[in-house]
Amino acid sequence: MSSKSRPWAAGRRADLALPERRPVEVKPSDRVVRQVLSRLSRADRRPGLFERIEYLAVARQAARWRGAEDAALREGLTTAAQWLLRHGVQGPPLWRAAAIVREMTRRKLGLWLHPVQITAGLALLRGRIVEMATGEGKTVTVLVPAVIAASMRFPVHIVTVNDYLSARDHKILRPVLDAFGLTSAAITEDVAPHLRAGAHDTDVVFTTNTSLTFDYLRDRVAHGADRSALAELAQARLGGKFGRAPRNLGRGLGFAVLDEVDSVLIDEAQTPLIITAERQDGETRGRAERLMLHFAASLQADLHFRLHGRTRRVELLPAVDPLIAGWQTTEPALASETARRDMLGHALSALHFYHRDDQYILTPDGIEIIDEYTGRVMPDRQWQQGLHQMIEAKEEVARSADRETLAQITYQAFFNRFLWFAGMTGTAREIAPELRTSYGRAVLRLPTHRRMRLRFRSIRLYRTSAARWRAVAREAGRIAGQGRPVLIGTRSVAASEYLSDLLKAEGLAHVVLNARQDAQEAEIVAQAGTAGQITVATNMAGRGTDIPVSPAVEARGGLHVILTEFHTSARIDRQLIGRTARQGQRGSAAAFVSLEDPLFVDMAPRLTALLRGAVPFGTRLPGKCADLLRNVAQSRAERQGQRQRRATTRQAERLRKSYGFRHDRI
Numbered sequence: 060m061s062s063k064s065r066p067w068a069a070g071r072r073a074d075l076a077l078p079e080r081r082p083v084e085v086k087p088s089d090r091v092v093r094q095v096l097s098r099l100s101r102a103d104r105r106p107g108l109f110e111r112i113e114y115l116a117v118a119r120q121a122a123r124w125r126g127a128e129d130a131a132l133r134e135g136l137t138t139a140a141q142w143l144l145r146h147g148v149q150g151p152p153l154w155r156a157a158a159i160v161r162e163m164t165r166r167k168l169g170l171w172l173h174p175v176q177i178t179a180g181l182a183l184l185r186g187r188i189v190e191m192a193t194g195e196g197k198t199v200t201v202l203v204p205a206v207i208a209a210s211m212r213f214p215v216h217i218v219t220v221n222d223y224l225s226a227r228d229h230k231i232l233r234p235v236l237d238a239f240g241l242t243s244a245a246i247t248e249d250v251a252p253h254l255r256a257g258a259h260d261t262d263v264v265f266t267t268n269t270s271l272t273f274d275y276l277r278d279r280v281a282h283g284a285d286r287s288a289l290a291e292l293a294q295a296r297l298g299g300k301f302g303r304a305p306r307n308l309g310r311g312l313g314f315a316v317l318d319e320v321d322s323v324l325i326d327e328a329q330t331p332l333i334i335t336a337e338r339q340d341g342e343t344r345g346r347a348e349r350l351m352l353h354f355a356a357s358l359q360a361d362l363h364f365r366l367h368g369r370t371r372r373v374e375l376l377p378a379v380d381p382l383i384a385g386w387q388t389t390e391p392a393l394a395s396e397t398a399r400r401d402m403l404g405h406a407l408s409a410l411h412f413y414h415r416d417d418q419y420i421l422t423p424d425g426i427e428i429i430d431e432y433t434g435r436v437m438p439d440r441q442w443q444q445g446l447h448q449m450i451e452a453k454e455e456v457a458r459s460a461d462r463e464t465l466a467q468i469t470y471q472a473f474f475n476r477f478l479w480f481a482g483m484t485g486t487a488r489e490i491a492p493e494l495r496t497s498y499g500r501a502v503l504r505l506p507t508h509r510r511m512r513l514r515f516r517s518i519r520l521y522r523t524s525a526a527r528w529r530a531v532a533r534e535a536g537r538i539a540g541q542g543r544p545v546l547i548g549t550r551s552v553a554a555s556e557y558l559s560d561l562l563k564a565e566g567l568a569h570v571v572l573n574a575r576q577d578a579q580e581a582e583i584v585a586q587a588g589t590a591g592q593i594t595v596a597t598n599m600a601g602r603g604t605d606i607p608v609s610p611a612v613e614a615r616g617g618l619h620v621i622l623t624e625f626h627t628s629a630r631i632d633r634q635l636i637g638r639t640a641r642q643g644q645r646g647s648a649a650a651f652v653s654l655e656d657p658l659f660v661d662m663a664p665r666l667t668a669l670l671r672g673a674v675p676f677g678t679r680l681p682g683k684c685a686d687l688l689r690n691v692a693q694s695r696a697e698r699q700g701q702r703q704r705r706a707t708t709r710q711a712e713r714l715r716k717s718y719g720f721r722h723d724r725i
Contacts, residue, residue, distance in 0.1 A: 064147025066479035077311030102491035103502035120158030140210035183481040190487035194641025214310035222247035229265040274307035320482025335462035347392035348452040355406035368661040416553035434597030486630035509643030520685035569593035617646035627696035662692035
């Protein structure tokens with residue numbers, strides 16, 4: 060029987076009582092072969108005849124179940140699930156199960172799953188990555204694979220990118236899950252540690268990627284490496300005598316559906332997730348960090364050090380060596396020359412690469428990191444190896460404790476330990492080859508349920524950033540004056556607040572959504588479609604909240620989106636633009652960028668300098684120049700991101716080997 064029809068049976072399972080795959084070491088030769096094959100054959104495709112036949116079969120089955128009682132639907136699903144578990148997700152029993160889920164969804168939610176949602180749901184159940192345009196109803200689509208997999212008695216995790224979406228999706232979908240007799244729970248940061256084990260024991264769990272992965276790591280730290288099936292059985296019988304904590308992931312890693320899968324598996328996969336413990340040597344290191352910052356501020360760029368903006372790397376030059384060697388200090392943390400060089404690198408990074416309201420914000424609790432892909436703060440996250448404490452010293456805030464690593468894992472390694480997983484996103488085609496190479500997942504690109512009615516104007520490229528912001532303010536005022544809502548996307552908190560000041564000076568009422576207003580984001584986004592409303596927001600990736608517009612607003616042209624700076628990934632730009640023209644509605648978008656934008660300066664410095672020198676001050680450049688510059692800069696940035704993710708994976712594999720046998724199970 061093919062692994063395509065029984066994806067949970069492919070590959071080697073770990074020697075555990077709970078479902079989980081064994082970590083697989085990918086040899087360099089295998090990695091090269093995968094990359095070659097991903098280029099020779101398309102890693103993504105559109106639906107074909109098979110998908111159309113499947114949907115028609117589901118539609119015919121749904122008509123037969125229209126008059127059945129709820130109890131009959133439950134019994135029909137149970138019978139179909141038992142057959143699917145033995146024979147695989149294929150054939151009439153699969154279509155019958157999907158039809159039953161569709162009918163129950165209509166009864167409990169008043170929503171009739173359209174063809175795109177049915178096709179996507181079946182593809183997810185088979186372990187594929189599905190590209191669905193924003194606004195096509197991904198939330199309800201997940202019911203098809205989740206209900207069927209849970210009815211087959213696999214533990215199911217629905218993984219979203221923030222707590223709001225997890226709680227919201229659980230609230231929306233729970234009536235259908237309850238109707239099938241399936242238990243469910245939402246696990247957010249507010250759920251106490253002692254309640255997480257019980258929540259994970261339910262049939263369908265709604266949680267975030269970070270929460271789920273850290274729960275897994277906490278299990279590994281708490282229960283150690285002795286996790287064989289025999290040890291698990293002994294623990295279940297005798298655990299009370301040994302006083303071990305209950306497992307968070309009590310049912311194991313069965314089936315997972317990742318919403319915004321590109322954000323989780325690509326954007327956030329460049330750094331590993333780490334469990335740490337506090338060390339108690341902070342006071343002496345705090346004095347050393349302040350001294351080193353003062354020393355670093357006295358050094359001269361390109362004489363003592365060189366900055367590599369693309370990779371945020373500091374290179375110390377020979378001219379600084381005698382200064383480091385001859386530095387007289389009594390601080391124990393600076394006793395060795397090696398320690399001085401390491402700390403100097405962090406000090407220079409803190410001064411030149413990490414800036415307030417760009418990479419982090421200041422709160423009453425200290426420094427909080429901003430996720431560059433979503434624009435949200437990431438509470439309880441720290442930069443590693445002392446960089447976080449160096450930035451705290453720069454900002455003169457209370458120093459957090461130094462930390463040592465107890466366990467770590469990458470998203471690549473973690474999600475590959477599920478028996479099988481799938482994902483949804485509105486932007487997958489750009490990364491389809493990498494998804495196939497790194498995760499063995501093909502991408503199915505689905506059309507929109509209704510015809511797209513988006514108008515995108517040519518890119519406007521300005522020589523200076525100031526000229527760009529003035530043009531954005533004028534454009535926002537002009538469109539809002541027509542009775543249309545305007546959504547302006549910015550890359551950083553600082554940029555959003557700078558633009559807010561310009562709009563205030565123009566007398567334009569507006570609302571700002573950035574990392575400082577995370578708690579109100581759902582309400583702000585939901586109101587962004589009001590006639591004449593101007594909303595300035597940092598990156599909209601993974602916001603997950605629709606921007607409804609009234610028929611009167613749509614008649615005037617719908618929501619207008621202004622992109623003010625290109626991201627390193629074209630996918631993030633598409634996600635912002637995708638906030639408008641949903642479900643066949645009218646909408647428009649425009650891009651206003653500048654030659655002073657960091658993406659252009661860091662990733663295409665020569666071309667940027669050439670364009671800057673070719674035109675007078677304050678001049679707007681032709682749109683073709685903007686297209687060329689964008690393509691060059693984003694291509695280089697995305698290649699750099701791929702290299703960094705491969706390096707992260709290789710480093711994690713080396714660490715796992717170096718830890719030896721006991722830690723190999725972590």
